[in-house]
Structures are given as structure tokens and as C-alpha cells.
Amino acid sequence: MNPNLQKGALVAAVVAFAILPTFLKSYGVYLCTLFCVYLMATYGLNLTVGYAGQMSLGQAAFFGIGAYIAAIALKAGLPFLVVLPIAAVACFAVGLALGFPALRVQHHYLAFATLGFNILVYLVMRNEEKITGGTFGISGIPRPSLFGLSLDGALPFFWFTLAFTLALIYALWWLLRSPWGRAFAALRDNPIRAESLGVNITAYTLLAFAIGAACAGIGGVFFAALVQFIEPAPFHFSVSLMMLLAVIVGGSGRFFGPVIGTVVIVLLPEWLRFMQNWYLAVFGFAVVALMMWLPGGILSLTDRFQAKGAAK
Amino acid sequence: MGDLFQLVISGTATGAIYALAALGFTLLWQASGTINFAQGEFVMLPAFVILFFLGVGAPLWVAFLLACAVAMLFLGFGFKRAIVDPLIKHGVIPLVIATLGLSIGLKQLAKIVWGAEAHPFPSPFPAGQFSVLGTNVSWADVGTLLLAGLIVFGLQMFLNKTVTGRAMQACAQNTDAAKVLGIDVRKMVLYVFLINAVLAVVAALLVTPTYLAKFDMGDSIGQKAFFAAIIGGFNQTRGALLGGVLIGILENVVGFYVSPAYKEGVALMLFLLVILFRPEGLLGRTEERKV
Numbered sequence: 001m002n003p004n005l006q007k008g009a010l011v012a013a014v015v016a017f018a019i020l021p022t023f024l025k026s027y028g029v030y031l032c033t034l035f036c037v038y039l040m041a042t043y044g045l046n047l048t049v050g051y052a053g054q055m056s057l058g059q060a061a062f063f064g065i066g067a068y069i070a071a072i073a074l075k076a077g078l079p080f081l082v083v084l085p086i087a088a089v090a091c092f093a094v095g096l097a098l099g100f101p102a103l104r105v106q107h108h109y110l111a112f113a114t115l116g117f118n119i120l121v122y123l124v125m126r127n128e129e130k131i132t133g134g135t136f137g138i139s140g141i142p143r144p145s146l147f148g149l150s151l152d153g154a155l156p157f158f159w160f161t162l163a164f165t166l167a168l169i170y171a172l173w174w175l176l177r178s179p180w181g182r183a184f185a186a187l188r189d190n191p192i193r194a195e196s197l198g199v200n201i202t203a204y205t206l207l208a209f210a211i212g213a214a215c216a217g218i219g220g221v222f223f224a225a226l227v228q229f230i231e232p233a234p235f236h237f238s239v240s241l242m243m244l245l246a247v248i249v250g251g252s253g254r255f256f257g258p259v260i261g262t263v264v265i266v267l268l269p270e271w272l273r274f275m276q277n278w279y280l281a282v283f284g285f286a287v288v289a290l291m292m293w294l295p296g297g298i299l300s301l302t303d304r305f306q307a308k309g310a311a312k
Numbered sequence: 313m314g315d316l317f318q319l320v321i322s323g324t325a326t327g328a329i330y331a332l333a334a335l336g337f338t339l340l341w342q343a344s345g346t347i348n349f350a351q352g353e354f355v356m357l358p359a360f361v362i363l364f365f366l367g368v369g370a371p372l373w374v375a376f377l378l379a380c381a382v383a384m385l386f387l388g389f390g391f392k393r394a395i396v397d398p399l400i401k402h403g404v405i406p407l408v409i410a411t412l413g414l415s416i417g418l419k420q421l422a423k424i425v426w427g428a429e430a431h432p433f434p435s436p437f438p439a440g441q442f443s444v445l446g447t448n449v450s451w452a453d454v455g456t457l458l459l460a461g462l463i464v465f466g467l468q469m470f471l472n473k474t475v476t477g478r479a480m481q482a483c484a485q486n487t488d489a490a491k492v493l494g495i496d497v498r499k500m501v502l503y504v505f506l507i508n509a510v511l512a513v514v515a516a517l518l519v520t521p522t523y524l525a526k527f528d529m530g531d532s533i534g535q536k537a538f539f540a541a542i543i544g545g546f547n548q549t550r551g552a553l554l555g556g557v558l559i560g561i562l563e564n565v566v567g568f569y570v571s572p573a574y575k576e577g578v579a580l581m582l583f584l585l586v587i588l589f590r591p592e593g594l595l596g597r598t599e600e601r602k603v
Contacts, residue, residue, distance in 0.1 A: 053405075055405065055408065101584060101587050101588045102587060104587070104591065108347055108404075108408070109542070109587055109591075111408075112538055112539065112542060112583065113583070113584065113587070115535065115538075116535075116539065116577075116579065116580030116583055116584070117580065119535070119576060119577065119580060120577045120580050120581075123573065123574055123576060123577050126573075127571075127573040127574070241412060241416070244409075244412070245409070245412065245413065245416075248409050277420055277423055277424050278420075278424065280416060280417075280420040281416075281417050281420035281421045281424060282417075283413075283416065283417075284413045284414065284415070284416030284417025284418070284419075284420060285413065285414070285417040286413070287409065287410065287412070287413025287414075287416070287417075288395060288410045288413045288414050288417065290413075291399055291402070291406040291407070291409050291410040291413070292395075292398050292399060292410070295399075295402045295406040
């Protein structure tokens with residue numbers, strides 16, 4: 001496809017999505033906002049999984065840390081735009097501290113470390129009632145206001161979240177196009193070769209993981225402001241699992257992979273409500289099937305068609 | 313002191329069950345490079361299969377043997393043929409993701425079939441306790457320890473003393489060399505999958521009386537199995553045993569003396585310490601990097 005056409009299609013899609021909630025009821029607007037919030041977390045995870053080639057099973061923990069920091073700080077009266085960097089930096093730092101021991105060793109260790117970390121964070125959220133409110137959670141989290149403009153309404157908050165999500169995605173896109181980001185791809189495709197060319201594997205992977213964690217933290221801040229009431233359940237390990245699967249299903253390492261994956265884990269279950277338990281069961285087995293026939297995720301279908309077209 | 317003794321005994325018994333699941337996990341890893349994230353579900357399903365056979369009137373030991381047969385067929389042979397064989401050529405990550413998907417799928421399926429409630433499960437051991445040196449010890453703990461110990465010991469003997477067992481180890485250490493020596497590698501790998509399935513059924517038999525049969529019972533035991541395997545050393549069979557028992561005991565001690573709320577975090581802390589100071593695991597050897 002011609003690049004200008006591609007750009008045009010992208011802009012049209014974004015504009016359509018931005019207008020869409022004006023036709024929806026409040027629950028629809030909420031879902032669209034939730035979709036954006038999840039996108040921030042899954043885009044961060046795509047950096048870790050798709051570009052640095054590491055499995056992380058703790059994205060929901062960082063998402064939760066961001067949300068709890070936001071809940072506590074916003075209730076204490078700190079402005080939203082101050083809370084955002086605090087949460088991002090905190091998650092980045094925790095990511096470094098967790099990733100360092102795990103990445104020193106080997107591949108799948110980060111998966112296990114993040115899995116355990118998620119369980120631990122969940123326990124802290126549930127048990128440290130003085131700080132986190134335990135299972136009762138924290139309620140009455142205020143929505144931000146921007147330049148004196150209140151974002152209390154569902155629609156203004158959606159646009160605010162969407163704008164921020166797009167900014168974050170653009171920042172990641174820019175990052176991946178920079179020389180620094182190109183080193184990632186080299187690292188994923190052939191780590192040993194990348195290392196012999198002077199790329200410090202551990203440092204790059206660690207940074208990718210920590211940036212991914214920071215993105216989840218930012219997503220968490222928006223999540224807290226969106227739902228205005230947080231408790232430990234949305235940050236359970238199973239949510240991390242769904243986020244990871246979202247990235248993989250969409251196509252890890254593909255820039256628009258997280259969009260497809262997030263549709264599958266956030267929006268589809270809502271449309272398919274009548275299926276209830278069956279949805280997850282089918283989803284689980286569908287992932288197995290996908291790995292067999294399309295290990296590169298849904299977006300790798302395009303490659304396949306192109307390859308077929310070229311063969312003709 | 314009496315408390316501590318009691319905690320260590322029951323912790324060792326729980327740890328022995330973790331070790332069984334971890335052992336299967338390590339064996340699979342060694343033989344085929346498979347990381348099975350559905351290991352917990354591999355323990356959950358046999359629990360329900362045993363309950364099914366009990367429901368049609370079979371005595372517990374018959375139900376157990378039948379469950380072993382079913383597990384070998386589906387969780388051993390079927391799992392290898394339908395999922396591992398086609399996926400292993402894509403590399404480790406797609407396979408790991410597929411087992412994650414399998415874990416979700418099996419768990420939800422179990423929820424649909426058997427409901428979300430916990431089902432009681434009979435203990436294979438007599439109820440009640442007896443007293444040693446002023447400490448109460450339950451028969452269930454002793455029975456669990458003996459049975460798990462016996463299985464692990466038997467497996468060790470099999471792996472080290474029989475020709476088949478040694479051939480299996482050879483495959484794990486160097487697949488190509490094993491092939492050159494005329495070992496049927498594919499058959500050996502299949503044996504490992506069958507052993508893993510049986511270990512899971514034994515773990516189910518021992519763990520379900522206390523955990524109860526529930527669709528998500530595998531979550532906790534699966535996680536403990538990973539951590540036990542890594543703490544002990546991923547490439548060492550004995551390591552899984554040590555890791556499992558260590559986690560079991562420490563969980564009990566922390567739960568009693570520190571805070572029951574953080575019992576579940578013990579395995580993680582131990583794991584982080586181990587990878588910081590002894591990344592190859594307590595009993596593990598460093599693996600050379602393959603290019």
C-alpha cells in the first residue's frame with residue numbers, strides 16, 4: 001500500500017474512534033476509555049515482549065502500582081499532571097530493580113520473576129489496609145481538570161485519555177525508530193550477533209522492560225481516574241496473563257499488534273457477554289491453535305498474503 | 313519448639329507434593345525444552361477424573377489407577393502429540409504461550425463442567441493424629457511424605473539404574489549424541505511425558521484432600537512447582553525435590569511466625585534470593601550457552 005494512503009487510513013481510523021463515543025451511551029464511552037487505558041499497558045508490554053524478546057507476566061502489577069499511587073496522590077490533592085510522572089518514574093524504578101536480578105540470568109527467568117512479583121504486589125494491595133484500603137479499596141478518586149477545565153464528564157475524559165494514549169504510542173514509535181530503538185530489533189532477531197556488534201544485551205533488555213513497566217504505570221494512573229474506585233482485583237496475575245496474550249495474539253513486535261490484541265481482550269468479551277464462561281475457554285484454546293498455525297499473531301496474516309502474492 | 317517441629321513436618325509434606333509437580337516440570341524441561349505453564353491444570357484435571365471414577369462406585373485405588381491411565385493418554389501422549397510436537401519447531405516462546413492458553417482453556421472448561429464450587433475429596437490416609445515427643449503429627453502428613461518419598465526414590469532409581477532411565481538422561485544431556493548411540497530419542501521423550509502425567513496424578517491424589525477439587529486449584533500448585541524447580545536448579549532432578557520441600561517448610565514457618573497473609577509470597581522471595589546469588593539454582597549446574 002502506498003504510504004500516504006496508509007497514513008490517511010490511520011488518521012481516518014483515529015478520528016472515527018474519537019467521534020464514535022459521542023454516539024454511545026455512558027457504558028460505551030467507559031469501554032472506549034478503558035480500551036485506551038489498556039492500550040497504554042499493552043503497548044508498553046509490546047516493547048518488552050515484541051522488541052526485547054522477553055516474556056513479562058507482571059504488567060498488571062505495574063498497572064496496579066500506577067493506579068494505587070494515583071489514587072493516594074490524587075486524593076491527597078496533588079494535580080494529575082504531577083502524579084503522572086511520579087507514577088511513571090516509580091514503575092520504571094521498580095522495573096529496573098526487579099528486572100536486574102532476573103535478566104542477569106536467562107530468558108524465562110523474567111517471566112517467573114514478574115509472575116511472582118505480581119502475586120506479591122497483589123498480596124500487599126490486599127493486606128496493607130492502612131495504605132491500600134485492603135479489599136475495600138480506595139474510593140472517591142477525583143477526575144483531573146486541565147487548565148481550569150473540568151474533565152469530570154465521561155466524554156471529555158475519554159478525549160483526554162485518547163490524546164494521551166496517542167502521544168504515548170507516538171513516543172514509543174519515535175523511540176523504536178531511533179538508533180537506540182533499532183538496537184532492540186537487532187537484539188531480538190539475533191542476540192549473539194547484536195552483542196558482538198557492541199549492543200549491551202542486558203542493559204537494553206532491562207531498559208525496555210523498565211520503559212514497558214512505566215507505560216503500564218501511566219495506564220494505571222488513567223485507570224484510577226477513570227473508574228474512580230480501585231481494589232486489588234483488576235491487578236491480579238490473571239490480568240497480566242491476558243495482557244501478555246493480547247500482545248502475542250495481535251502479533252508481538254508489530255507496531256499495531258497491541259491494538260488488535262486489546263480489542264480481543266477488552267472489547268470482544270463485552271460483545272460476547274452471552275457466552276460468559278465459554279468466551280475464556282474458547283479464547284484459551286484459540287491461543288493454542290493460533291500458536292500452531294500463526295505463531296506471529298493475527299497481524300502476521302498480512303505477511304502471509306503478501307508472500308502468497310509474491311509467489312504467484 | 314513443639315510448634316516448630318509440627319510446622320516442619322506438615323511443611324515437608326506439602327513441600328513433597330510441590331516437589332512432585334516440580335519434578336514433572338523439570339523432567340519435561342530437560343527432555344524436550346518444554347516449559348509447561350499448564351502444569352497446575354495437569355494436577356487439577358486428574359483430581360476431577362478421580363472424583364468421576366469414585367462417583368461411579370470405584371474404590372479410591374482403582375479410581376487412582378484409572379486416572380493414571382487417562383492422564384497418560386491425554387496429558388502425556390495427547391499433550392505431546394497435539395501441542396508440543398507441532399509447536400516445538402517454532403521455538404520455545406510460542407510453545408510457552410500455547411501452554412498458557414491451554415491453562416486458561418482447561419481451567420475454564422473445568423469451571424463449566426464441574427462448576428465454580430470446591431468439591432470434597434477423600435483422603436487416601438486414615439484421619440487422626442498421633443503423638444511423637446509431645447508433638448501431634450497427622451497420619452495424612454506421614455502418609456503423604458512416605459508416598460511422595462517413595463515415588464521420588466523410585467523415579468531416581470529408575471533414572472539412574474535402569475537402561476531405559478539412563479537412556480532418558482542421555483537424551484536430556486545431549487540429544488544428538490544419544491541419537492548416535494542408537495537411543496530412540498522420540499520414545500524416551502514420550503516416556504518423560506507419560507511420567508509427568510503420572511506424577512501429576514499422584515500430586516492430585518495427595519494435594520486435593522486439603523486443597524479440595526476446584527477449577528482453579530492448579531494456580532497455586534503450578535506456581536509453586538515453577539519456583540521449586542528453579543530454586544532447586546532447573547536441570548537437576550534432585551533440585552526440584554529440595555526446592556519443593558524448602559518452599560513447603562518456609563511457607564509454614566512464615567505463615568505461623570510472621571504473617572499468614574504473606575505465606576504465598578515466600579516462594580517468590582526465595583526465588584529472587586536464589587537468582588541473585590546462585591542463578592543456576594541450589595543444586596544446579598550452569599548450562600553452556602548454545603549458539
